[in-house]
Amino acid sequence: MNNTKLRVAVVGAGPAGLYATGELLKNGGYNVKVDLYERLPTPWGLVRAGVAPDHHDKKLITDRLFDFFIENPDVCFFGNIEVGRDVSHEELSDWYDAVIYAVGASSDTHLNVPGEELSGCWAAREFVAWYNGHPDFSGLEFDLSTERAVIVGNGNVALDVARILTMPVAELEKTDIADHALAALRDSKVNEVVLLGRRGHLQGAFHNPELEELEHLQDVDVIVEAEGLLSDSDAELADADWDTVRKVETLRRLAVRPITGASKRIVLRFLASPVALQGNGKLEQLVVVRNALERDDTGALRARPTQKQSTVDTGLVLRAIGYRGCPFPGLPFDDRRGVIENHLGRVGSENDAVPGVYVTGWIKRGPKGVIGSNKKCARDTVRCLLEDSAAGKLRAASLDANAVANILMERKPDLIQYQGWKKIDQQERLAGQSAGRPRVKLTHLDAMTECALN
Amino acid sequence: MAYVIAAPCVADYSCVEVCPVDCISPGPDDGQFEDAEQMFIDPDRCIDCGLCYEACPVLAIFSEDKLPEKWQPYAQINRQYFAQQQTGRTRR
């Protein structure tokens, strides 16, 4: 074996990029060097900017695992640098033996109903990034003067948002939620959050732990509007899998719980889809159609609209119907799935792969799965890469690590490396300590770069 | 007594990789992994060695007698996961 290391660029420092880095370190036989590119000054992707502030336990993964990967001497973190803007795909594929894209899903799915452009209608993705202090979203202003908010969709993102809108502010004050969001939520008039699931209560997209969490919210009543919920026959449930039965049991417990007149309420509505948003200059009403279930050609249950419509007064609609990947300049894109076209993580099609270019995470599989799903995903991609390397299919890197670092520093004087990120991290934790919070996030690029580079 | 996986689990199977008696499911190559909400420990096979507890990056694993109040139901949930698998009523 020669002593030149396999040099890999990993683009995106979210879970997928970090697990890919970890897999390369573990399986590359001490013979791999990774440069990890991240467009933000901070690593961790959606663990920092997506995972709900009240789910602090899950964020422990950054300290207890991911940090070991980026502080490894064979890994170089390059933050505040966007691939596709500050450096091109062509440059990376020239400079490295291989490139892995782990850029996540930076857009979202639209409702495609009239009135969606009215002010007051947002993607949950925007709201989430805002309350988590993502610098691209910190300047957004959400009008929380409406008494009722409607969330379209009932996946885990929808439940996260519902919790944040209804949790006592005193609870949020103990978390790392962005200060601007805390201030806005203090003045919020929202006292009811309605979640619209387009299919029935047996098809809820939420996970069990997230649904069960609703039973433990303080000062929040939960109302389950699901026809037949309490009379579901055993025959219907006999057909359902274990996860679903557990969900139905939780929904039943919630449904029979007495209403306490709490300050806030969450309403879980099923078989309901938005058909139009209305209002004079801004959103005032949502028109909702009642759905029935039918089986499509593949046998899957889907929602079919009936004639029955109703209106809901609301000034805030958040669509939580899925994130979506964006095309990446220079790489083939599968527009139907919203992913970079790939076969088992090799970019391109099965018979026509682009040599040395790989994908992992949400930009490979689509916007689904929990943090750990990306570990297996990254493992599989890295296996392909190491196989290709062993088979001599990679084109050798044109530059060594130092040459690349020099180009980047010259091109991007505000490049943020590991030490710079650590300064941000320390400042945030220190600010948190005095406030009894895990951290107080820096939420503006200027503040972040100043902290990192001074 | 056995160890129990509770709500914070992010399904990264670090515990599966270290368990000496292979009593944590699903693993990454099981059919059920893709849709798994979390991993579970089979209380009848767990030998209480605590290796998984050390390995978990989000501290989702507890010895049954130390399960926090809010996660008490998870002892039963972990057990049920294996019981339902034996009766063949798995996810479709």
Ligand SMILES: Cc1cc2nc3c(=O)[nH]c(=O)nc-3n(C[C@H](O)[C@H](O)[C@H](O)COP(=O)(O)OP(=O)(O)OC[C@H]3O[C@@H](n4cnc5c(N)ncnc54)[C@H](O)[C@@H]3O)c2cc1C
């Ligand atoms: C709101 C929300 C809450 C969630 N909560 C949980 C939870 O509680 N538990 C759980 O297990 N899972 C949760 N998930 C799922 C989990 O976050 C995802 O599975 C995971 O983050 C996907 O990883 P990824 O690395 O593919 O994408 P991301 O996490 O999105 O990471 C992509 C990274 O790439 C960077 N990037 C993008 N473009 C470029 C570029 N051109 N150049 C350089 N860098 C770039 C981005 O800035 C980002 O840091 C949640 C998801 C969402 C949306």
Ligand SMILES: NC(=O)c1ccc[n+]([C@@H]2O[C@H](COP(=O)([O-])OP(=O)(O)OC[C@H]3O[C@@H](n4cnc5c(N)ncnc54)[C@H](OP(=O)(O)O)[C@@H]3O)[C@@H](O)[C@H]2O)c1
């Ligand atoms: N705490 C956590 O562990 C956590 C938190 C957040 C996110 N995540 C993970 O991140 C992933 C993404 O979560 P997500 O909530 O964005 O997605 P999701 O779980 O796929 O849920 C999407 C929801 O939108 C609905 N929907 C889709 N298109 C629609 C349309 N056109 N009109 C109306 N409704 C529509 C879906 O209904 P149908 O079911 O009918 O399609 C579903 O209810 C998931 O894998 C999730 O588990 C995990």
Ligand code: SF4
């Ligand atoms: S305590 Fe030991 S035997 Fe039990 S699940 Fe954990 S690793 Fe396996």
Ligand code: SF4
């Ligand atoms: S190590 Fe922890 S987070 Fe990972 S699968 Fe096991 S219990 Fe879940």
